[in-house]
Structures are given as structure tokens and as C-alpha cells.
Amino acid sequence: MDVFNKICNSVAGTVAGTVNQLSNALPGNPVTREYEATKLIGSAGPGLLWKIYSGHKKSTKQEVSVFVLEKKCLDRFARKSDREALLTSYRKGVAQLTKLRHPRLLVVQHALEESRDSLAFVSEPVRESLLNLLKTEDAIYPVEIKYGLIQLSEALQFIHKEGRLLHMNICPENIIVNASGAWKLAGFDFALSATPTSDPQQPSWSAEESDWSLPIECRPFSDITAPELSLSQLATPANDMFSLGCLAYAVFNKGRPLLARESDAQAPTRNLHKLKQLNVAQLTSVPDGLKDYVKMLLNIKPELRPDAHQFTQIEYFQDVTVKTLNYLDSLFQWDNLQKSQFYKGLPQILPQLPHRVCLLRVIPCLAKEFVNHTMVPFVLPNVLQISEKSTKDEFTQYILPSLIPVLKIVEPVQVLLILMQRMELLLKLTPAEYVRSDVMPVMHRALDSMDQQAAQELCLAALPGVASLIDYPAMKNALLPRILRVCLTTPHTSVRVNCLVCLGKLLEHLDKWLVYDQVLPFLPKITSREPAVLMGILGVYKLALTLPKLGISKEVLATQVIPFLFPLTVENSLTLSQFGMLMGLLKEMTARVEAEQKEKLEQISGLQKEQQSASISLVTPPGQLVAAPPPQSELDSFFSSLGIDTATDSTPKPAPKTPMTMTPSASTGSLSLEDKQRLARQQEESRGMKSSTNGHTQRPITSPVTPSPAPKPSTSLMDGFLESNLKQMSFTTQKPIMQQTQMPTLPIMQSPTQPTWNTGNTMGGMNAMPASNWSMMPNNGPARPMGMMQQQQQQPHLTSPNMMMSPSSFSQPMYGQQNKPAKQLTAAEMQDLLS
Template identity: 45%
Template sequence: MDLFNKLKGAVAVAITGNPVTNEFDIGQHVASGGPGLLWRIYNGIKRTTKQEVSVFVFEKKTIEKYSRKDKDIIIETLKKGVSQLTRLRHPKILSVLHPLEESRDSLAFATEPVFASLANILGQHENLPNPVPSNIENHELYDVEIKYGLLQVTEGLTFLHNDAKIMHSNISPETIILNKNGAWKIAGFECCIPNSNSPDQPALFSFREWNPESPPKIQPNLDYLAPEFSLTMSCDTSSDMFSLGIVFYAIFNKGKTLFECRDQWHAFKKNASELRSVKTTFILGSIPQEAKEHVKMLLNVEPTLRPDADQLSKIKFFEDVGSMTLQYLDSLFQRDNLQKSQFFKGLPKILTKLPKRVCLQRILPCLYSEFANHDMIPFLLPNIIYIAEEATNEEYVTHILPHIIPIFKIKEPVQIQLIFLQNMTLLLRKTPSSDVKNHVLPMVYSSLEAPSPQIQELCLNILPTFASLIEYSSMKNAVMPRVKKLCLGTNTLSVRVNCLMCIGKLVEYMDKWYVLDEIFPIIQQIPSREPAVLMSVLGVFHVCLTHKKLGITKEVMTKIVIPLLLMISTDNQNLNPTQFNAFMAVIKDMLSRVETEHRTKLEQLDSMQKEQKSLQFGKVDMPNGVTTAADQPQSDSMMDKFLTGFGMSGLFSGGGNKAAEPIQKSASNTSQPVTQESSQSPATIQKSGKSHLSMEEKQRLAREQEQQIRLKSQGPLQPKKDIKTVKPAQTKDLSATLYKTNIAPPHAKPTMGISMDDMSNTRGSSMTANRNNGSNKMGGTGPSSGTLQPSIQPQVSKWSGQTSGKSIDTSAFDILVP
């Protein structure tokens, strides 16, 4: 940026005060041209119209070394040349857009946009910026450019000689300018010689001698000057043809001329004399074979033997397909629509043979000039699309996109939108995202909303092919809503079917929940029931069901999809067996998925419940003689038999272990506690109730059996409590009490917790309990017997504690014990 500002500042200083700067913004220094390459060429922009131009600037300080007289001669000669150029109007003559303006320090005028002079291309870099621009230094001319460029110069000379009656007299690479589009234009009329005869007489050009005393830069270039200027002191239009022959030679010899005079008149005279004896056949080896003979004639010493410009333009060398194509394009304004359409139809085949630069610089501008004629646009677009495919993204954005953006909005003829839609992948790939959003996609939207069903169907068919290149937000918020609206609103069956087909292809670019929330409700609202519509609906559901990114939830299938498919497949009588089978296959697939998913869920829940049960204690066994209601013999009803196989009989018969109610088997008031060793296993209990068990029941009983085994091996669990432990009342030993009463010494006064009558009652009740139970110890009644235990709290005396260690014979009291 700093360098650019410095260059811009230097330009401003160079042309300060020149009126040209009032109308044009001067840009970068890009080339040089004119006699002696005295003119610097800058890029420029017209301020009012923003039109691109080139500004030729001559800085007077570059001729400071010359005398005042020579300076004046040079300036006057340059002004004369620009004045003559301004008056000439022809496609092969450089166009002047703003006449010459002079200031104290410079001369300047504006022309059509210029790339460089032919001398710059051939390696002459005088008056160019330093370093030399890479686009000039590395520029190589293609054969088609050379051929058509020389043909353009030849046609320009034809105009000058036959129509303008002017002899240029300084045709050279310095005075041949290449514009931005690659066209070769004649300039540099500083040395031109006008016709001195009247218009009704043959043209006569007065001889103008080359003056060694004048500055060489404002005189004809001696390297390209015809020999008759020194041999016969004469000149005519054939002298320009000799100069053109030397240009031929220089182009095919990397800028070298036949002779090098170095601005020395005596060297020129010597070379002109030797030209008679030079065997041009040997020195023209680099010239193409089809042009060699004619170039030899152009370099003939005898002027009358040289072909004129009109004759030269018709030689076989210029009949190349590429050069003829370019020539035809330059004359399009002379053709009618039929001729143009036929030419444009065959142009793509020719474009394959042309270099890309020629297509960009020479072909495209000619095609753009025909955009004003809308009827020609369908014939122009295929050629533009081909060039766009070969161009880089940068070239596409620079040379193509700005010109086709206005065409996106044209709706008639309909082939315009058709061609764009067919090449939408290319447009989306090369067009910047901002331009896609602002220009390309609106064209797609307008196609969906077009009144023509043909355009709608075409857009729907092509849309999925470039869907991957459309941003998700644009697809979700702009494309899909229009497709859905068209699907519900159209009255054309083919359009509706194509809408559904398009939706089926686009859903894979959407997320699952958008499809479930936005697409499925639209499908339910479709009013028609034609087989094509129904099969398209089925296709959408099938894609959503099977695509790995999407899928349909169980709830949506059971509540929406399956009922809808069943309804439309069975209510419609127009489906053939194959179509109906397709519906049934999808429905069965959905049912299978629902069944698998729901069974898996139930199995998971059942597994969780069983894991929770395993944390609880095993089944509590009932005492002997106690059974549950499930153990009571019952007759199995048909409902019981049906539910038995599904593990539900316990829920309806009350036979579950948790709900079991104890039932007394005997009328006895006492029962003996059942030990763990005597309890029956679950398998034994279940076996007594059923003769046939399902797999699930067998698995459950096996787990219960394992649980019982684990509980037996672990022993009883003792719960811990932090409350104060109360000693249970102990049974009074009557033998010890009697002994203490009768044997104790007088000084010991034992106290008894109960009276003798109570003791008798206690003993009697205890013995009765012993007789009833048969297995309990004396006074050891269990809690299951149903009898009450008196609380007896004996107070042991000190004496009894002291004599507790002595052995006392109590055999006399055995009679008291039954």
C-alpha cells in the first residue's frame, strides 16, 4: 500500500495542473508506447461514469538533454500525432476518449483501456516501471493472437491507405498497441504523411527525408523503414507494407529485426543497399511456412512487388479457424439474428481449440456486447458457461460474474433460467458465498415460483444435484419452504410428484427433527391420492426410515406414519398389487422396528425390576401346616390357561408370594415353628401347583432357589439397635427355691419375688406347657405357644452367692419333679 501511494504521488506530481486530472483518477503505471516509447501509459477511471480508461502521459522533463529547439520539435510532433489519432475512428485504430491536454510539465490524453505496446511484449522495457510488471515480462503470444493481431494491423492499414488516404510511415512494435481485450490497434501517427492529391485523383504522398540532425525519436524507426527512403528518395503505401513485413519477422524472432541501425542513418543506407543481395529465403527460417512466401514478398526491395494491405489480408495464413472466429466476432454488428444464432451454436467446438486467455480477453467481450438482444442470450450462455469452467475462480469473478449477474433476473425467454439451472453446480462452486446468497439462489427461488410448470419441474429435478453446495440455513429457511408451498398449492400432478421426489432427495441434507416437525405434517396435508403421489409419499417415508442420519421415532411411527400408510394404502383402489406390496413391506418393516424397540425397552425394565428384587430377602417360608391361597386346588379357566404362558396368572389369581395370606391346616391352637431345614424350596412349591412351567417362570424359580441357598449359607441377620436392652424374665427354678427356703441358715433372709401360691400356680402352668409341647425345657414356653409368662425377679442373697460354689446333694427333692 505504501508503494502504491508513492507511485500515485509521483504521478500526481508529474501531471500536476494538467486538465486531464480534473476528469480522470490516475492509477498505476502499466506500460509505455508511441515513437521511442516516450508515452507512459497509466490506468485511469473517469470520475463521472466510472469508466475504465488508459491515460497517456508525456513528461517534458524526460527531454531535458535536448536543446530548446529540439524540445519544441519533439513536443509539436507528439501533439500532431495525438491530434491525427483523435480524428481517426476505426475498430483497428486506437480510440481516443479524451483529447490531448497540455500543462507546464506534461502532455496527456485518455484512450480505451490498454494492456501494453507490442514493443513491451517483445522485450523493450524503456519507460516502464521498475521492476517490470510480471504480466508484461512473462507474457507470451499465442499463434492465434499473432495471426489475428497481424490481420488486425493489416486491416487497419487497409483503412488508412484506401479510406483515410494516409501513409503511416512508422509501423513498428512501438506504435502497435494491445488493448485490455488483446486487440491490436494502430497508434503513433507522429510521422504520418497525408495524401497531397485531390480526393478524385490517385493518392500521392510527398517524400519526407529522414533528417539525421533531428531527434531520432520523432522520426521513423530506421530498423523498420523501407529501403526506398534512401535508395530512390520516394515513398508510398507499399513502404508501410515493408514495415509490416519487418514486424512479421520481429514477432517470430523474439523482437530482433532484419537489420539493426541503432538510429544511425549511414547504417540504414548500408543495410538498404545490401538488402538486394540478401537471400531472404535463408533468413526467414523462423517464419511459419504458410506465411514465408508472402513475408518474402513484403521484404522485396522493389515496392511494386509487395502485396498491398487488402491482398495481404486474404492470404491463407490468416484463414486459421481461430483468427477467422475472432474476425467474425468483430463483425457481429453486421449480422442478423439467424446468422448470429448459427454461429453461436457452433462456437463451443471452436472454443476448445483456443487458449484460455484468448477466450477471456477476446471472446467474452464480443459475447457480452450481444446481451442487449435477449433473444440471443440462450445461444450465448453455453459459450460463457464453457469459458467459466476453464477459468480459475479469480478469473471467473473478474471476467464473468459481473456480466451475468444481471442475466439472473431475466425470465424470458425461459431457456435462460433453464441453462442456469442445468449449470447450477458450476455457479455455486465458483461464485462467492455472498453473491450466491444475493444473486444465484434468488434465481432458483424465482424458478420455483415461475408460472411455467416446465421450469418448476426442471428446477425440482435439478435442485437435488447441487443441494450439497447450498448452505443449511438457506436450505432450511428458503428452499424447503418454497418446495412445500409448491407441493400443496400446485394443481399439476407431475409438479406435485416432482415436489415429493425432490423432498425425498433433500431430506438427507436436513436434520432428523426438522424432518419430523416440518416434512411429515406437510405429507399428511397432501390432498390428492393418485398412485404416483402415494408412491412418492411412501418413498419419502422409506428414505426417512432407512437413512442412517435420520430415522423415525417409535412414537411417530405408531401415532402418525403407520396409521397414515395403512389408511392411504387400503382406502385407495387404484394401487396395483406391486404398489400395494411395497406399502405392506414398508409397514411391516416399521412394525418390526417398533416391536424390536419396544421389546428391548420392556426387557430392560424387567431386568431392572428383577435386580431390585434381588436386593430384598428371599421368600419367607410358612410354618408347617400354613399355606397360601395359591396352594389351594383351583380349576383353571380358559383365561387362566391363556395368561399362564405370559407369566400373568399370579396377578389375577392372587397367588403371588407377596400377597399370600396364611391359612391354618389344623384346628390345633398351638403350632410348632418350622425351621429353615424343613422349608420347601420354591421349585418344590411351584411344582405342586403346576405341571408345566414356561421358560420365564423356570428362570424366576431358579433365581429364587439360588437366593434361598445364599441366605442359608449366610445365617440369620441381627439388626442393631441403639436402645437400652431389657433382660427377659427368667423361669424360676422351683427346686432351688425350695432348697433355699428349707436349708438356708436362720441369719439369711432370702426374699422371694412371688408367694408360694404364685409359685404353685407358676409350676403348674409350666408343667402343663411342658406336657403340651413335649420338647421345651422346664419353664421355657416359646412365644409361639400363645401362653403368658409371669415376670419373676428373684433377689439373690449374699449368702447364696457365697455358697454357690459348694456342691450340695439335692437328690431328696427328685420326687418333686414328675
């Protein structure tokens, strides 16, 4: 924040300093009522007393330059007469320049205004004086010097003949370089007007002898003054041509003059002696093609100097680049046919011109033709060719302002095609805000022009480069619908393919939901089956599938994409490689559907198992066994016989636990750790029950016919275990024992007085033994007749399995075996019961 405040304070201080400077420069001057001066850009005139400011007109914002002379700068001259003479010459020069109107002279837009503190006038936009340019520029291009000298020669030709004036002070300080790089003649402070004569075709001028007591700023410079003018006051147009020769030498010699600038009366004589000894070898800085003519301009005899018209016709200036610049300045005089021919040949000449010249001299001339829509197709290629070598800042400053009106031109259609051909260049150089406001409408217009196939293809090729600058609403509502519409309606296969290629490149700039809503539903609507179109569709799908920010869901793949792509596999127009690409994409999509769906089902199965485990742990009391799973259905058995697993989970599952009797070794191998811990606890409890029942005898049954009372709830682990297993058994409806096809088998006693259990099959063996073996007679008693057994058919405790197998019945003597102690169970028998 402190850094930001420092920057703001610095900018504010600079602006305040500039405002104060301008306020001091123009206090109360009438020029300030209409014009606003902003920045000091250069200086001009004798002693560089004129300060040049850039500015604009307040009402129209038109760019101008403001020349200001502060009277306090004249305080260095001691004599008041000198100050007044200098002010008089400045007033005269500006007044004379205001009267003259020529392209080679500085254009004055507002006449001189004077206040108590300053003189000021307004001109066309300029850069600086030639003297400033010679001091600041590293080099001035030869074509600039050539054309500048021609411009000065044309200006002298005009003032000599039409203006009937002699300039008398042609020097770098009085040459102004305008904003487009043209050299403009100014500084008419010591100009001489022709005296009236009887022959208007032969004007004459009279000059006064120089007052060497005046400051050098108050008289023509001695180093550019012709010797005949200084010695004999002979004033002719040849005086100005001598000054032009001195200027040419100084320009090629980096501003250093040929003659010394002295202020004494003997200076003209010394200069004359030096000029008499001048030879071509001393003009080493001057180009070979111009040396001889510069030496002629510096001749001490005025009649040997070439005039302004002759100087422009020498071979040195007959250069194609110079002629081109000269033609550009005179284009307003030509008709459209001549202009079109010139503009067609201009692209071959532009590479020979320096880039600065193209920006400052060629572009302003070409921009004037943009108002003539007929000439735009001929002018626009040249402007875009110059733009290729321009930086972004140069393009924005010099080219774009004149190019924006062209972007809005609807007719002729050639303009649209040219813009599309160079659209990539425009997008590269144009700032983002201008792309959105001015360039994008041109691209929309190209897409909408159905009869311009080339424009559409060029536009589609350039669109991906501007995609990052397009906001979401414009992409969704303006650009993307146009591309999709062109792809469906165009009769040209190349345009359709370019639409798909453009669409694929735009995917990375699109939102996922925009792709789902507009792009993916659009592709199946393309009815064309050309191989190129199909490969374009595959490319869009491939990119949508692989881009991390997009991706196609398995639902869309399974319901939309794969059903659309699979019929394309039987297209005979596809080559082998294209078919391979199609199948590879389909396999990739199918594999993704399989992987994602499998992962989803695994997650669902895991959640279901967790829910079942949670519900069992909440519902099943501790120590109670879980019911066995239902038996395998016939359909599952059929698929299993074929080697097909019908389970949804591909992972192997443990075999379901059944209440069948298992040996301890087998049980241990298939039980989990929790089951083993639970059985160990049950074993400890059974041992505790065994120890608690030692010394007690079972209560005998008083009557085998009378049903025993209902057993009380048992808290022992043994009772709970047997009761839970008995509830899981499936018995038939109660019937008399003799009417059953198979009689339940009672346990076989191990002693004459104690019944025993069949350990071969705990549950199934009770029903497997035939009724004929079911005898409970004591070993020492006689066999019971069958009639007695028939009399016992109605005994409830024999016909009811629950009564027969009730846990309480094991504590009573059976069939008259009264008061006989029960045999203790071994550990193996107890384990069998627990299993």
C-alpha cells in the same frame, strides 16, 4: 495479531507507494480532475516513454487507461532541442489519433492534457503494448497473430484511403493490445499527411530526409523503414506495408527484428544490401502459409509489395477461427436472423479457439447482445460453454458481470430452461454472495413455473448443491414451502418424485424442528400411490430415521409414521422388492419404538423402586419387618396358568417373604445379606434376654376369670417381634369360645406342670386344633367337667385372642398352676419363634 498488523501495514505501504507514484506522475495535470489512475500496467511509444495506468472515471466509475509521459524522463537527452522535438512529435501523434475514429485504431476518450511536469491522455481500457506482450507472454497463439495482422491491415487500409495518411513508424511499441485482446494501431508521431493534388483519388506524400543527428526516439526506426524512403525520400503506402512485413517477422521471431536498429547514416544502405540477399529459407520462424507473402512485403521494389486489402485476402487468413473473430467484430451490422444463424454454429467453433481468446475476445462481443432479449437464447449457450473451461476467478472477472443482468430476465422462457440446464455449472463457479442474491431468485422462478416441467426437474436436481449456501430463514420461508407445494400440486409423477428425492437430499441441511414441523406432517398428505412416489416417501422416512442430527422420536413413529405406512403394505402396485423395503423399514421403526419404550419403562420402574426403598427406610423403624405383598389376584393367576407373565418388569423377582415358619436352612437360602444380619442381631438379643430371665419364675395367675391388666411396653426384641406378627394376623370378631366353630388351640405343655407349644405351625395351628383337645388340666388332677368349661365361656382372657396371646400372659401361671417354674426354650424353639 502481530501478523495481521504486518499485513495491514504492508498493504497500506503498497497503496501509499502507488498513490505517491501517481502523484509524482500526474502533478497538477488536468486529467486528474475527471479520472483516477490506479496501477501501472505497461508502457508504449518510442523508447517506451509512455506509461500506461489502469483507472476509471470518477463520475461514472467507467474503466479507462491513462497514458502519462513524465517530462523528467527526457532529461537523459542533453540537448534541449532534442527534448523539444520529442515533445512536439508526441503532441502531434496524440492529436492525430484523437481525430481518427476507427475500430482498428486506439480510441482516445480524453484529449491530451499538458502540465508543467507531464503529458497525459485517456483511452479505452488496454492491457499493454505488443512489445510488452512479446516480452512477457510465453507464447502468442497463432490465431491471435493471424487476427492481429488482419486488424493492422484493416487499419492501414483505412488511414491510407479515408485518412490519406502514412503512418511511417509501424513497430511493436506503437501497437496497443486492448482489454479484449484486439491489436490497435497508435503512435502517429511521424505520420505524413497527403499533399493536395488535382486528383483526390491519387494522393501523394512528400517526405523529408532523416536527420541522423537526432536521437533514435525522434525519428522513425531504421529497422522498419523502407529502403526507398531512407535513400530517395519516396513516400507511398508501400512504406507502411514494408513496416508491416518487418512487424510480422518480429512477432513470429519473439520480438527480435530482421534488420538491425542503427543510428548512423549508413544503416539504410546496409539494410538494403541485406534485403537483396533475403530468401525464404531465412524466414524459418514464419509459418509456411505466410512466408512467401512476408518476403513480398520485404521486397526492395515498392510496386511488388501487396497493398493492405490484398494482404487480408491471402489463403493464410482464410481460417474459420479468424473469420469467426472477424464476424464478432462486425455483428452490429447484421440483423437478428443473421445473428441467430451465426450463434447457432458458434458452439462448434469455440473448441478450436484458445481459452484466452474466448475470454478476452469472444465474451465481450457476446455480452453486447445481452441487451437484446430476443438474442439471449442464442447467445447464452455459447457463454456458458466458455464458462466450462474457466476457473472461478476467470468466471468472476470476465463472465459473471455480464451474466448477472441475464439472470433477471423473465421472458422468454427458453432463457430459464437454459439456465436450469447449466445451473450446476453456475453454482460451481458463482461466488456464494452472488448465489444468494442472483441465482436463488432464478431457481424460485423455475419452481413457480408450473408449465415448465423440464425447468422444474432441472431445478430440483440442482438444489441440493446450493443447500449449504442458503440461510435458515430462506430455507424455511422461501425454498422448502415451494418444494412441498410443487410436490402436492404438480400433475407430473416425475416432478413429484424429483421433489421427494430433492427433499431427501436436503434433510442433512435442515434443522430437526423444521423437519418435524414441515416435512414429516407433509408426507401423509401425498395421495399419489405410484410405486416411484411410495419409494420416494420411504426414502425420506429412512433418511430422517437414520441421520444422527435428526432421528424420529418413538412418539412420532407410533402415532404418525407407522399408522401411515402400514396400510401401504397392501398396495398391489408394489413389486416384491419394494414390498420388502417397506416391510423392512416398518420392522426397523417398530423395533426402535419397542427398544425406546422398554428402556423408558425400565427407567421408570427403577425410579419407583428407589422411591419405595427410600420411603420404607424413612417410615419403618429399625428391626421391624416389612409387610408382605398382597396375594396374587385371580387375573394374575389366570395369566400365570397360561404361561403369561403379567408383571411389568421382565426380570425375575424374589418370592415375597411371609411370616410362615421356615427351617433355618430354607430361610438362609432365600434371605438377603441385610436380612441375615438383622436376624443375627435379633438372635444375640434373644440370647441376652434368655440369660437375663434365668433364676426368675413366672408370676401365677390369681384368677382365671379376672382379666389381667394391660401389659407394659416391652423393650425386648422378643416382645416387639411377637407383637408385630400378631398385628398382621387376621382375627374374627370376639365371640364366646363355645359359640365358635373352631376353638383356638393352646400350647401343649412338655411337662405335667408346664404348657408346651405346637411347633408344627406357629400361627395357623392355634386355630386348627379342635376345642375338644383344648384342655389345660394338670396331669395329676382330675379331669374338669364340661360344665366348668361352660362357666368359663365368659372369661375375657379366653375369648380375647389378644389377651390369650399377650406377651405378658406367658409370664403368669395358668389355670391354677401356681409358683411352678417355666421351662427354658431350646435354640430350635427360639429360632422357630424368630421365624
